[in-house]
Amino acid sequence: MQFPESWLREFCNPPLSSQQLADTLTMAGLEVEERRPAAPPFTGVVVARIEHVAPHPQAERLRVCQVDVGAGERLQIVCGAPNARVGLVAPCALVGAVLPPGADGQPLQIGLGQLRGVPSHGMLCSAQELGIADDAAGLLELPAEAPVGQDLRAYLQLDDTIFTLKLTTNLAHCLSVYGVARELAALTGAALHTPPWPQVAPTHTEVLPVQVQAPDLCGRFSGRIVRGIDPQARTPGWMVQRLARCGQRSVSALVDISNYVMFEFGRPSHIFDLAQIEGGLQVRWGRAGETLPLLNGQTVAVDEQVGVIADAQALESLAGIMGGAATAVGAATRDVFVEAAFWWPQAIAGRSRRYHFSTDAGHRFERGVDPATTVEHLERITELILQICGGQPGPIADQIINLPQPQAVALRVARAAKVIGMPLTQEQCAQALRRLGLEVKEGQGILSVTPPSHRFDLQIEEDLIEEVARLIGYQNLPHTPPQAPVTALPRPERRRGLYALRRQLAQRGYQETINFSFVQERWERDWAGNAEPIALLNPIASQMSVMRSSLMGSLLAVLKFNTDRKAERVRVFELGRVFAHDATVPDGPYSVAGVAQPLRVAALAWGEAQPQQWGVAARSVDFYDLKGDLQALLAPRQPRFEPAAHPALHPGRCAQVWLAGQAIGYIGELHPRWRQQEGWQQAPVLFELELAPLLQRELVQAQPVPRHQPVQRDLAVLLPERVTHDALLAVVRAADGSGWLKDVCLFDIYRPKLGHNAGAGGVAEGDKSCALRLTLERDDANLTDAQIESVVQSVLAALSAQLQARLRA
Template identity: 55%
Template sequence: MQFSESWLRTFVNPDNLTTDALSHRLTMAGLEVEEVGPVAPPFDKIVVARVLATERHPNADRLNVCQVDAGTGETLQIVCGAPNVKPGILVPCALVGAVLPPTEAGGKPFEIKVGKLRGVESYGMLCSARELKLSEDHEGLLILPEDAPVGENIRRYLDLDDQVFVIKLTPNKADCLSIHGVAREVAALTGAPLTLPAMEPVAVTIDDRLPVKISAPDLCGRFSGRVIRGVNARAATPAWMVQRLERAGQRSISALVDISNYVMLELGRPSHVFDLDKIHGGLDVRWGRKGEQLKLLNGNTVEVDETVGVIADDKEIESLAGIMGGDSTAVTLDTTNIYLEAAFWWPQAIQGRARRYNFSTDAAHRFERGVDYATTVEHIERITALILQICGGQAGPVDDQAVNLPQRPPVRLRVVRAERVLGIALNPAEIADVFQRLGLPFTQGEGAEGTVFEVTPPSYRFDLEIEEDLIEEVARIYGFERIPARPPVAESEMRPTGEARRSTHAVRHAVAARDYQEVINFAFVEEKWERDFAANDNPIRLLNPIASQLAVMRSTLIGGLLDKVRYNLNRKAARVRLFEVGRVFLRNAGTGDGGLTVAGYDQPMRVAGIACGPAFEEQWGVPTRPVDFFDIKGDVEALLHPRQARFEPVSHPALHPGRAATVLLEGKPIGVIGELHPQWLQAYELSNAPVLFELDLDAVRDIGLPGYTEISKFPAAVRDLALVVKQTLRVQDLTDAMRAALDKQGFGRYLQSLVLFDEFRPKAASAAIGADEKSLAFRLTLQDTGATLQDETVDSAVRCMVEAATAAFGARLRG
């Protein structure tokens, strides 16, 4: 929002409030003043002058020798090359000694001196608007009005010491997108009286009306308009209006368009002026229809559908509702009869429509935030009065249709709640004073919670909906700078660190030490990932996602990791190993609200990793092979050390049916490990199958306390044991049976390790091993801490294991 200080002070003029003080007050009230600067750079000795006579320069075709009255008491001879110089005009004249601003950024100011141009002396310079840095127009001299006093300092005459404010408004402050809105805030902050322009009804001299039908009440809640005939569209826009428009960042176009823009900036009311003679029949305010097209004022031709509001006549669409008018009914300098429209468009019916067509307009910017629906008629009268004053004409009656206006229920404010939120003691009288200064109708009463205010939001305040909105208003007007900044008071203590638990940071280091790179992904993911990798058809949805595809909260880290693997593989990375430590989000009706919990949801932390490509970087010492399940199983076992995990087959939506396992610690599942399912390998266009794991972070952090174990002084006994079993037998089941047998016979205390070191499957049946059998070779290490184990004891332990394997699974020793 940009405007000049002088225009604002015509509405409200606080005594003894300087520009800097005004800027500070606005900023502290939530209307951040982003920039304040003069409308023109500093210069002096430039005055209003009249050109008395001109004649051609004797030595240059494009130069004129002018006789100029600058109010100095003598006629000045000035050489000028402007094409629009002629006798009788009033222009700015830089006298000898004047210093003009630089013509280019970074340039130096230049001083006007007596000089000769092609042999003719010149005692000054006639100036264009660009040379005074008032605009970029340099096609000719700046022509001043006929009532400009000759000799008057141009800074004083054009009010060039005026300041331009640029305010950065938050989206909720749509009521301040006008001079009236900002002035209303200044009046509330300072107590200065607010003066509004006259909006009295104009004299109605004709009975002409244009038939208007509102077919979409959910698009347009109120539509006001009137016919004005006999206007002079070629009338010049008054200099004071042009000046205010330019200082608000608007370019003067024509009188009718300038008046519409002026009232939009003045009162916050976008309006539209139709050429009445180009309208076919009446107007219909409705939703668009698929396939309809409209050529806009900006020259673009757009296609509308059922989600875009339009104003149409009996033949075609005439404008995009609340956004931009159409080219076919645009006013021109030949327009004589107009239809003036001001409407209330529902914000949700305008939001996003302009961006769909890749442009933005001042009207859409205001309507999608909410424009006062109660003052359409008054604003029509204001625009009409200006049109009749500047362009002449005869006005018809105002046709006003209100079909669907917002219902504004009162909003409650509890004083105790306001005190708790703001952290200060508030007197109900202070709150009542704030509401009175803001012009908010309210009632005050007493209840079980103390003093309660009920505020009815005005028609121009679309941002007042909940109690916190009113608390914000109290804070703004009370003064943010008056609210003390108190540091939080809390006990500071050194809390003991649990030796049995390592930190999350240590877990990250442990995974990174296994040759993984850490990534950080969004906690909100694609809904497809939840279906594919977690079989989750009811994910936790976001109310306001940052992107349409990131619409749900993740219940697994797999999707984000797989996406990053695919990203790297697409960029020719041959070997990718990534991990993430992050939070997932699960529904749980049993979870209640707490300091770190939200009712109905669990938010556990997990650690997950993924590996794709060669198991090792290419080298001479190890043959190149792709990473497999057992590589990642080793990483998981190292991560959980010294605790030992079990791995049981599992069915998981993201993992290969025969190459996936659940990770168990003390019989409790803590995660999964496995190779990516072949169907996702194809769906996500991956050439190699990644292997991944996902574990509960708390289980990984619980490593237990270190325990003392005596180191034996006696030698260990090592035996190799080869058993022939069915190929369908799981090694884990076989080792469990052998360990149980040792424990039962009292040999378990001697067992140091039982390791599978070889598996053999014959290509064809033989006398030793059948076609459906395999040979498993184990290395058994037995040791006693108190004495040397005797061969009889070792043999008994081995025999015990073989017998248990034979009894349970029909195993036999390989001959």
């Protein structure tokens, strides 16, 4: 929201400086994001009129002008502007004037000069040379009635200040200069100058028939016909100036009037070309298959969720958002229909985003515009049309269909004092709310407050508490230290915190990323195998339309971002929530019915296994590097890995991770199809795990130092190729009934080369030789050879019986 300070002070002018005014608004929740001068500093520039123009004797493009600057004697000024002509009123910088800095950054001082041998006593200026606009095509043309000789800064009010407010969505009543002034009057106690609403007397009786067929879309519709306007009328300079300082360029007189009243009182309106309306108007919801060419040149398709205004032949406007091109006013417009309506906020919210644009009207209507002042604002628009464009107005047709019913909100004074954190009396609360124009009824410790029609945000007790705090002033709230002792709650030793998990991953070289929970639907379909992701009703962007059910897509997007910028080594992880349909989840304070929101941790590695160095040969990161990081994360607990399938991962290089008999996630290399699709020459490796099991850990148990020497025995057994490492070790451990087998380690695997020297070393094709090291130890005595041999034979017998293994010769 941008506006000039001078316009605000016309409605409310407290005895505050510009900086104090900005501070007052900011501390009341109306954050002044920027405060800047309307024009850069310059001096010695006056309003002047060109009285005579002659060609320059030495230069074809220059003219010698005789200029009246109000000093009695004309000045001779050489000018090259193409629009320099007799009678033109323009700014003139006198000798000694200082203009704003140019391209070199230095202020320009005007002195006596000669251009091609002709003396020049000053300089006629463009808007760009004065720093008040970007137009450098010619001299800044001022109105013919501008007083010659007056200081230009005073005439154009260039010592004004432009305020830019950053308003939250609950402050829709401040989306106008008058709305901000109303707040300022409540904050400072200064008088609020409400302009008298004009009542334009109709000069004919013609009324355009309007049918409101959707009371849940439009609650009030007011309109009138104005005939015989002058479509060529120029917008007055004062209106153009105010619109420009609100960030709005001048379009035409009728459009400017509509925009001006919107910035003045917060009421968006629309002016139709009456000649282009067939029959009457219908206010209704759209129908599937209907299209509407808009004023911005875009043609949109509507449906039953979008409100429209239509005539007997076609759609004419997108209700509360933008008018249609067919009924737009133009140079040939003679008769107009002026409309001011109340559109229900929930019927407008989100509709602009459907079509990938935003309008000032939609921005206001989706937050709420006062339904009680449509007629008054229509009278104000009519008054300006008659002043600028002329015409004959008809009577106002005002249809009240379905208006919001004010609901009283109770405020407990004790509750307000507790929330705000300072003692408050009932009188203080009531006085603060009355200053805002609220209707207050007092009870015993309770205030019953009825919000006015322009305050859509006041619905619950907390809203009123916020208003009381704003009026008291946030800067006046006491600085009270906490009264209760802060006691750290003990954490069970078997549970570690999220930050410990983050630190452990960071210590292994991973960087944490934080990503949106909104992702592309393609990610869910391709990388998570989720055909029915949770769709967003109102996504912030088209490529962020569903909720993620996996963290892998987010990490792959981070990798893509980095590799596109020539990153050579990437290690990232994320700890966050995923979202999936689950009918068993109830609704609650921290849950949404039917939606599971578990926490997960995922990591991705890509590039070289080690940073470039001389001591270790360069190689690419692989499955086993990431597996080692995962095992370190879970240590001392030992996870189990089983071959598995995952939509995002390589079908032969993917494993499901099991811990304590529970499947907790997946680890693997990215599927070649997705690697090729993203253009990566090397496949990234990833894991994604449920977070809850990772937060549990085993306590270290003290063990006595062994008193007897351990014994090691090595075995080489021949096994079928299909036997896995887990299956082999499980059989070995289960074969020991004595409890003397403390550890078993697979330290070598031998396979013959296919087709070359088959059967070499006694290993046939389809078999493999596995070398095992058994570590045996007895706590109470030394092991004898017979005992050792007994354990070895038990292991060999179990391997032979269960895995068809045989001792290698």
